[in-house]
Amino acid sequence: NAGVMQNPRHLVRRRGQEARLRCSPMKGHSHVYWYRQLPEEGLKFMVYLQKENIIDESGMPKERFSAEFPKEGPSILRIQQVVRGDSAAYFCASSPPQGGTGNTIYFGEGSWLTVV
Amino acid sequence: AQTVTQSQPEMSVQEAETVTLSCTYDTSESNYYLFWYKQPPSRQMILVIRQEAYKQQNATENRFSVNFQKAAKSFSLKISDSQLGDTAMYFCAFMPTSGTYKYIFGTGTRLKVLA
Numbered sequence: 530n531a532g533v534m535q536n537p538r539h540l541v542r543r544r545g546q547e548a549r550l551r552c553s554p555m556k557g558h559s560h561v562y563w564y565r566q567l568p569e570e571g572l573k574f575m576v577y578l579q580k581e582n583i584i585d586e587s588g589m590p591k592e593r594f595s596a597e598f599p600k601e602g603p604s605i606l607r608i609q610q611v612v613r614g615d616s617a618a619y620f621c622a623s624s625p626p627q628g629g630t631g632n633t634i635y636f637g638e639g640s641w642l643t644v645v
Numbered sequence: 646a647q648t649v650t651q652s653q654p655e656m657s658v659q660e661a662e663t664v665t666l667s668c669t670y671d672t673s674e675s676n677y678y679l680f681w682y683k684q685p686p687s688r689q690m691i692l693v694i695r696q697e698a699y700k701q702q703n704a705t706e707n708r709f710s711v712n713f714q715k716a717a718k719s720f721s722l723k724i725s726d727s728q729l730g731d732t733a734m735y736f737c738a739f740m741p742t743s744g745t746y747k748y749i750f751g752t753g754t755r756l757k758v759l760a
Contacts, residue, residue: 571649572736572738620690636682639689
């Protein structure tokens with residue numbers, strides 16, 4: 530049973546470039562969440578998606594950031610025109626449809642974005 | 646606003662000893678879940694233990710147990726018989742049962758187990 534798969538694990542981008550982070554949820558999970566961890570901080574919620582729907586994007590920066598979870602394929606977190614402050618670990622998590630065990634979400638191993 | 650506070654940025658404990666990490670939270674919700682996650686140097690987020698607020702009995706998982714005081718909004722983690730592999734960042738997290746699955750994390754406690 531594969532867990533939540535994220536790639537790339539490490540990504541280096543120059544200022545102004547685009548970063549794309551991918552997340553494949555656990556088998557049977559239809560809900561995906563993205564969290565960001567800045568250096569020396571806890572994880573902060575960014576967005577919650579179901580297939581083809583954004584349910585809650587209250588934690589997403591208003592500009593340059595977008596997320597999608599298409600009918601087929603992984604969820605994508607896209608950061609346009611990256612700046613040094615975007616350097617962080619981006620964690621994806623997934624869960625089964627609501628009503629799963631204990632409201633637990635399962636995290637991937639994270640994608641580390643470094644902007645130089 | 647819901648908040649989670651971990652007031653101990655760093656702690657250390659001797660191998661085989663017991664250590665307690667503190668966590669307090671603020672919410673007006675009556676029903677919610679609380680979690681402790683471990684983040685070792687590999688940076689993976691590993692669920693350690695989970696507590697449902699409507700359950701009075703404290704959760705336990707092997708060497709890990711919690712002291713959940715709902716009235717005081719306190720949720721501490723006790724690690725017994727500490728092992729070198731317990732060295733990690735530990736994050737407390739809160740999630741209301743209403744609304745979306747939005748976890749709120751504390752800022753973490755860095756635990757070092759000393760040989």
